[in-house]
Amino acid sequence: MACGNCVPVCPMGAIYIDPVKHRATVNEDECVECYTCVRGLSVEHLYPPLVRAIRSLGKVFRFRFDPEPDVCPTEAITPQELTWPRVVRRAFSDPIVPHESTGIMGRGTEEVKTNELTGRIGPGEAGLTIEFGRPGIGTRFWEIQEVTRALTQLEVAFEKDNPVTALMTDPGKGDINPEILNEKVLSAIVEVKAVQEMVPRALEVVEEVGRRLSTVISVGVGVRCEPDGSSSIEHILRDHGYEFHRGKTNLGLGRRMQAAASTAMQAEVPGVRDASGGRQ
Numbered sequence: 001m002a003c004g005n006c007v008p009v010c011p012m013g014a015i016y017i018d019p020v021k022h023r024a025t026v027n028e029d030e031c032v033e034c035y036t037c038v039r040g041l042s043v044e045h046l047y048p049p050l051v052r053a054i055r056s057l058g059k060v061f062r063f064r065f066d067p068e069p070d071v072c073p074t075e076a077i078t079p080q081e082l083t084w085p086r087v088v089r090r091a092f093s094d095p096i097v098p099h100e101s102t103g104i105m106g107r108g109t110e111e112v113k114t115n116e117l118t119g120r121i122g123p124g125e126a127g128l129t130i131e132f133g134r135p136g137i138g139t140r141f142w143e144i145q146e147v148t149r150a151l152t153q154l155e156v157a158f159e160k161d162n163p164v165t166a167l168m169t170d171p172g173k174g175d176i177n178p179e180i181l182n183e184k185v186l187s188a189i190v191e192v193k194a195v196q197e198m199v200p201r202a203l204e205v206v207e208e209v210g211r212r213l214s215t216v217i218s219v220g221v222g223v224r225c226e227p228d229g230s231s232s233i234e235h236i237l238r239d240h241g242y243e244f245h246r247g248k249t250n251l252g253l254g255r256r257m258q259a260a261a262s263t264a265m266q267a268e269v270p271g272v273r274d275a276s277g278g279r280q
């Protein structure tokens, strides 16, 4: 009925009021299947022709019938059945849909946030978390492929437990399945691992390629803390002209690290009891 309530709900600006049809219309090419429009409005079940007639009549008498701003009065937005390759859009854009490859919702990766359990990043290594499309821009897989291909010039390894890696046909070349290259998603994360000395060059490569793309790229660098709590990547980044900001620190509260810490403490402090009460 062209009330326009759904237009501001869409993070991609894919919903518009068609000036000819006078109906809300979804630009299917720009839609990333995030389902925000499906879940973001409460619905009423008014009969569309009747509402349109009332609105047309109202115009004659210069009064407007508009629903509450958070309501779709005619339950006009209905999900469509998604098939390959479009289903990839939803997997990367709808935060409540788990990825098939990793079983994780959202962007489909725990990144290094659970490194004490996964051990993805070891001593002397750095993990680069290269995020495309956020906030509010979106990205297509061909743009991601530009970066993944360029990164293969360096000695980096793509994280196996990552949904973008799972969609690669040749990780050695950074090639992504050609069937999905034009699919647009809200955001996606590429993860690579390298020795810490390689990080400045990898950042340069991402920046060089990123300048040619119309999406937005954010890069995080994850390393293990040194025993004194400092970060070994700090001076490497500063030496190459990057500002250093410590974003997040994983305190290592997961079980495996605790077990390791407990063992280490027991080794250092004879007589300390472990968690089960046993004596070292």
Ligand code: SF4
Pocket (backbone or CB within 6 Å): 009, 010, 011, 012, 013, 014, 015, 026, 030, 031, 032, 033, 034, 035, 036, 037, 038
């Ligand atoms: S599914 Fe998401 S991107 Fe597509 S029209 Fe709805 S809100 Fe916009």
